[in-house]
Amino acid sequence: MNPRYLPDEVERKAQADWERVDAYRAVEDARREKFYCLSMFPYPSGKLHMGHVRNYTIGDAIARYQRMRGFNVLQPMGWDAFGLPAENAAMANRVPPAAWTYDNIAYMKKQLKSLGFAIDWSRELATCKPDYYKWNQWFFLRMLEKGLAYKKTGVVNWDPVDQTVLANEQVIDGRGWRTGALIEKREIPMYYLRITAYAQELLDDLDKLTEWPERVRAMQANWIGKSVGVRFAFPYKLSASANQLPLSPRERDGVRDAAVAPPSNEREVEGREEKLWVFTTRADTIMGVTFCAVAAEHPLATHAARNNSALADFIDECKRGTVIEADLATMEKKGMPTGLSVTHPLTGESVPVWVGNYVLMGYGDGAVMGVPAHDERDFHFAKKYRLPIKQVIEVPGRPFSTDAWQEWYADKGNGRCIHSGKYDALGYIEAVDAIAAGLNAKGLGDKQVQWRLRDWGISRQRYWGCPIPVIHCATCGDVPVPDDQLPVILPEDCVPDGTGNPLAKRADFVNCLCPRCGKPAKRETDTMDTFVDSSWYYACFCGTDNATAMVDKRVDYWMPVDQYIGGIEHAILHLLYSRFWTKVMRDFGLVKYDEPFTRLLTQGMVLNDIYFRKPESGRIAYYNPADIDVTCDDKGNRVGAVLRADGQPVEWDGLGTMSKSKNNGVDPQQLIEQYGADTARFFVIFTSPPEHTLEWSDYGVEGSSRFLKRLWTFAHECKTFVDAKLSSASINWSEVSNEHKSARREIHLALKQANNDFARHQFNTVASAAMKILNTLERTPGASDMLGHHKIQLAGQTIVSEGLSILLRLLAPITPHVSHVLWQELGFGDDISRAPWPVHDEAALAQDVIEIVVQVNGKLRGKVSVPADASEERVREAALREESVVRHVAGKPVLKVIVVPGKLVNVVV
RNA sequence: GCCCGGGUGGCGAAAUUGGUAGACGCAAGGGACUUAAAAUCCCUUGGGGAGCAAUCCCCGUGCCGGUUCGAUUCCGGCCCCGGGCACCA
Numbered sequence: 001m002n003p004r005y006l007p008d009e010v011e012r013k014a015q016a017d018w019e020r021v022d023a024y025r026a027v028e029d030a031r032r033e034k035f036y037c038l039s040m041f042p043y044p045s046g047k048l049h050m051g052h053v054r055n056y057t058i059g060d061a062i063a064r065y066q067r068m069r070g071f072n073v074l075q076p077m078g079w080d081a082f083g084l085p086a087e088n089a090a091m092a093n094r095v096p097p098a099a100w101t102y103d104n105i106a107y108m109k110k111q112l113k114s115l116g117f118a119i120d121w122s123r124e125l126a127t128c129k130p131d132y133y134k135w136n137q138w139f140f141l142r143m144l145e146k147g148l149a150y151k152k153t154g155v156v157n158w159d160p161v162d163q164t165v166l167a168n169e170q171v172i173d174g175r176g177w178r179t180g181a182l183i184e185k186r187e188i189p190m191y192y193l194r195i196t197a198y199a200q201e202l203l204d205d206l207d208k209l210t211e212w213p214e215r216v217r218a219m220q221a222n223w224i225g226k227s228v229g230v231r232f233a234f235p236y237k238l239s240a241s242a243n244q245l246p247l248s249p250r251e252r253d254g255v256r257d258a259a260v261a262p263p264s265n266e267r268e269v270e271g272r273e274e275k276l277w278v279f280t281t282r283a284d285t286i287m288g289v290t291f292c293a294v295a296a297e298h299p300l301a302t303h304a305a306r307n308n309s310a311l312a313d314f315i316d317e318c319k320r321g322t323v324i325e326a327d328l329a330t331m332e333k334k335g336m337p338t339g340l341s342v343t344h345p346l347t348g349e350s351v352p353v354w355v356g357n358y359v360l361m362g363y364g365d366g367a368v369m370g371v372p373a374h375d376e377r378d379f380h381f382a383k384k385y386r387l388p389i390k391q392v393i394e395v396p397g398r399p400f401s402t403d404a405w406q407e408w409y410a411d412k413g414n415g416r417c418i419h420s421g422k423y424d425a426l427g428y429i430e431a432v433d434a435i436a437a438g439l440n441a442k443g444l445g446d447k448q449v450q451w452r453l454r455d456w457g458i459s460r461q462r463y464w465g466c467p468i469p470v471i472h473c474a475t476c477g478d479v480p481v482p483d484d485q486l487p488v489i490l491p492e493d494c495v496p497d498g499t500g501n502p503l504a505k506r507a508d509f510v511n512c513l514c515p516r517c518g519k520p521a522k523r524e525t526d527t528m529d530t531f532v533d534s535s536w537y538y539a540c541f542c543g544t545d546n547a548t549a550m551v552d553k554r555v556d557y558w559m560p561v562d563q564y565i566g567g568i569e570h571a572i573l574h575l576l577y578s579r580f581w582t583k584v585m586r587d588f589g590l591v592k593y594d595e596p597f598t599r600l601l602t603q604g605m606v607l608n609d610i611y612f613r614k615p616e617s618g619r620i621a622y623y624n625p626a627d628i629d630v631t632c633d634d635k636g637n638r639v640g641a642v643l644r645a646d647g648q649p650v651e652w653d654g655l656g657t658m659s660k661s662k663n664n665g666v667d668p669q670q671l672i673e674q675y676g677a678d679t680a681r682f683f684v685i686f687t688s689p690p691e692h693t694l695e696w697s698d699y700g701v702e703g704s705s706r707f708l709k710r711l712w713t714f715a716h717e718c719k720t721f722v723d724a725k726l727s728s729a730s731i732n733w734s735e736v737s738n739e740h741k742s743a744r745r746e747i748h749l750a751l752k753q754a755n756n757d758f759a760r761h762q763f764n765t766v767a768s769a770a771m772k773i774l775n776t777l778e779r780t781p782g783a784s785d786m787l788g789h790h791k792i793q794l795a796g797q798t799i800v801s802e803g804l805s806i807l808l809r810l811l812a813p814i815t816p817h818v819s820h821v822l823w824q825e826l827g828f829g830d831d832i833s834r835a836p837w838p839v840h841d842e843a844a845l846a847q848d849v850i851e852i853v854v855q856v857n858g859k860l861r862g863k864v865s866v867p868a869d870a871s872e873e874r875v876r877e878a879a880l881r882e883e884s885v886v887r888h889v890a891g892k893p894v895l896k897v898i899v900v901p902g903k904l905v906n907v908v909v
Numbered sequence: 910g911c912c913c914g915g916g917u918g919g920c921g922a923a924a925u926u927g928g929u930a931g932a933c934g935c936a937a938g939g940g941a942c943u944u945a946a947a948a949u950c951c952c953u954u955g956g957g958g959a960g961c962a963a964u965c966c967c968c969g970u971g972c973c974g975g976u977u978c979g980a981u982u983c984c985g986g987c988c989c990c991g992g993g994c995a996c997c998a
Contacts, residue, residue, distance in 0.1 A: 217913095218912055218914095218994095221912085222911085222913090223994075227997070279998065282998080293998090359996080362997095364998070367998095375998075452994090568993095572993085686921090687921060687934085688921065695920085699936065700934075700935060702935085707934085710949095753925070765922090768922090768932070768934075769933085772933065775933090896978060908978050
């Protein structure tokens with residue numbers, strides 16, 4: 001055994017041992033309880049970053065811990081391999097995205113292996129491989145058959161120069177990020193998945209996910225956005241000249257394309273009688289309606305604009321705006337009258353219709369009722385355009401005035417209806433019920449649920465993705481690719497040039513024969529959103545070797561995932577899509593569970609200092625923290641920082657996530673090479689609890705490295721006498737010294753705490769417990785002075801042997817290499833990962849004499865030592881005799897003495 | 910605006926969920942070893958005050974109040990920070 005800790009050597013040996021016996025191969029075994037531990041798979045961007053290291057270290061610690069506790073653990077790994085960065089890299093380097101992606105996968109796989117993760121690599125998958133994405137296509141076709149996938153036109157950002165669709169984040173100030181061209185909104189046909197059909201279940205089942213972080217559940221509920229209200233209609237008649245009837249907006253939503261029937265109350269047209277449908281959560285204010293507002297895209301707006309050029313211009317202006325919702329929210333509210341009127345469904349009064357730029361076509365029916373008295377936005381709109389404001393809700397003692405908006409105008413909890421005819425004096429709930437009933441009686445509306453969630457548009461006008469398996473035939477229309485022609489293979493040798501989709505230029509891909517009529521036809525060139533790829537990969541891991549089915553019965557053994565670990569940035573989309581996909585798979589009879597991820601851990605981000613200089617002219621320069629020397633005052637406060645290269649000061653800009661743009665990244669590869677994987681792993685576990693952000697610290701890494709060196713050195717010193725056969729059961733602990741007794745007690749106390757913390761995933765304090773144990777062992781008499789004296793007591797040897805065996809097993813999930821090698825070196829066994837998980841010995845915690853804290857009026861005043869079995873009365877006596885207690889009581893009458901057995905006494909005077 | 914988290918030393922953080930606040934580590938200061946440095950080891954370290962000293966006292970978990978023998982922990986009100994959603998009707 002080398003007296004020095006050489007991480008390189010240790011890690012090479014441990015990894016070779018694991019490789020030789022294929023240690024992490026997971027095999028289904030009905031007799032054993034399974035544990036499926038999964039970290040979110042990476043996008044193969046080039047090399048691992050610290051976020052990956054943290055994510056996979058946390059996942060690996062859990063996987064190894066559960067393995068040692070006896071579970072049959074599956075921890076697989078794969079690659080989220082389709083996506084835009086590969087196309088960008090391809091343009092920059094003139095290599096096909098496929099080649100770039102496969103190179104990255106090879107390099108990153110090597111890095112993951114060097115970190116020693118207990119991964120079953122036989123199950124590796126990459127979403128860009130046909131044997132994976134074939135099942136995306138197959139499943140899409142099944143959804144198409146069931147009406148869960150459909151086609152409709154959708155609005156996209158269109159770059160007219162590159163002839164390309166851009167993602168929202170590629171549009172900067174309304175211009176394309178590459179071309180600088182003004183971006184147009186363009187409507188093109190796209191495929192959608194009917195996630196809204198599962199909105200209620202996706203919302204309800206959040207209650208089952210009790211092991212998910214509360215905030216993730218809240219974010220999903222928010223996103224799904226259920227509101228309960230009333231959908232009702234304002235009837236109207238078009239003038240005689242209007243012989244073209246507007247369509248109901250619902251029909252534009254693709255409902256007609258689907259296999260489900262459109263809502264029955266949609267298209268009734270009797271003579272020229274039409275209806276303007278709106279949705280409201282405040283039906284109780286319906287008597288206060290003084291106008292209606294419709295979206296620019298609303299058919300009524302289109303109709304009104306035919307003979308009104310000013311209105312047409314206004315509508316064009318609205319349509320030209322951004323599709324980014326965050327920008328919409330801050331836009332100035334504008335409107336213009338259509339000149340049309342509709343009839344109030346209950347009062348029969350005439351209500352003017354306006355076009356409002358704040359009305360969303362995509363929510364509800366693209367039209368709203370305007371109640372200025374009780375909706376803040378309507379109030380300001382009415383003031384701006386001098387529309388009437390009619391109060392219909394009152395709160396006793398609160399005067400209403402149209403001069404300025406007041407918070408209580410929108411209060412639905414304390415309000416009562418007034419000026420509302422037969423609904424007067426009703427509260428919110430009764431009023432909504434009564435008004436909904438009134439509308440229903442006239443066939444003009446009823447209670448309805450409205451969702452914020454929209455159907456999931458999956459078409460991407462991009463090359464590097466899974467082809468959508470549809471063929472466009474001039475005769476037969478859109479024809480699904482037959483199952484026996486799957487997969488539709490994506491050519492891997494295209495090099496995109498930034499203009500349009502390279503697939504569209506590939507005649508060998510585009511030209512095909514119609515499966516239905518056999519005539520020449522064109523293949524769909526859109527590919528699927530990469531979120532489709534990641535929506536079911538976790539299920540695929542259960543049987544990656546099965547080429548004949550999407551999943552097989554092995555999913556029944558492994559799924560659902562017991563522990564999922566990943567970044568909070570996926571709290572909504574990825575997790576929601578995966579939940580949706582699971583429910584559809586279940587309804588198709590492929591799987592039996594309702595939810596894919598039982599427990600979820602969202603790890604925090606990795607931060608580092610940001611240093612910069614702002615020159616008088618030119619751009620800000622950022623400096624890597626590794627090149628900065630920080631000076632501190634006597635108390636350790638940061639007082640200044642200089643760039644090591646030139647000794648000149650730099651400014652500190654706080655902490656931020658590691659990024660290229662701020663030049664504050666730390667390369668994991670360098671870290672591993674300098675300190676070893678175990679140090680890197682120990683540092684990320686020890687420094688912060690998993691859910692918190694992790695602040696990078698080179699000093700902290702040093703500290704972690706120091707601990708592992710100390711561990712190695714200590715193990716080396718003890719190697720001569722450590723013996724797995726030394727049993728604590730053979731020692732009569734009542735006869736050993738107090739020092740030995742308390743040493744063993746500290747070790748078992750730390751173990752107890754560590755087990756508690758492991759169970760609740762507070763791994764940083766598990767690392768602390770390991771450090772405490774080493775501190776105790778180093779101080780244990782008989783261990784540290786053995787080299788000089790050779791008169792080691794049996795008790796000391798036993799404590800050290802037992803303590804090291806506990807310590808190494810506790811550390812095995814965190815620092816597997818050094819634990820594995822020391823376990824062998826000290827003769828505990830061949831494979832620490834098969835050793836039983838350590839459990840504390842309750843007898844070791846027992847004390848003959850215990851220390852009791854004594855308070856006077858709740859303030860700590862002293863301590864007394866009493867026998868562990870002392871009666872309450874004796875403890876009380878001892879406490880009252882304690883000298884500082886006597887001093888603080890100072891003769892005042894003792895009102896009360898509280899005795900907490902085994903803990904404390906509080907004397908109240 | 911609505912919904913979630915948070916606020917504890919110079920720093921990362923603990924506190925077995927109402928019972929010794931600051932475990933463990935980092936940084937800092939002092940010391941040992943060394944010709945010297947690195948490495949390693951030992952001691953000190955929340956703030957303030959009294960004492961030659963052993964020691965002792967006061968304050969302290971964002972702020973104000975409440976419950977309690979006792980509150981970082983429970984309740985009410987407020988302030989600040991982070992995150993999510995947001996013309997959603």
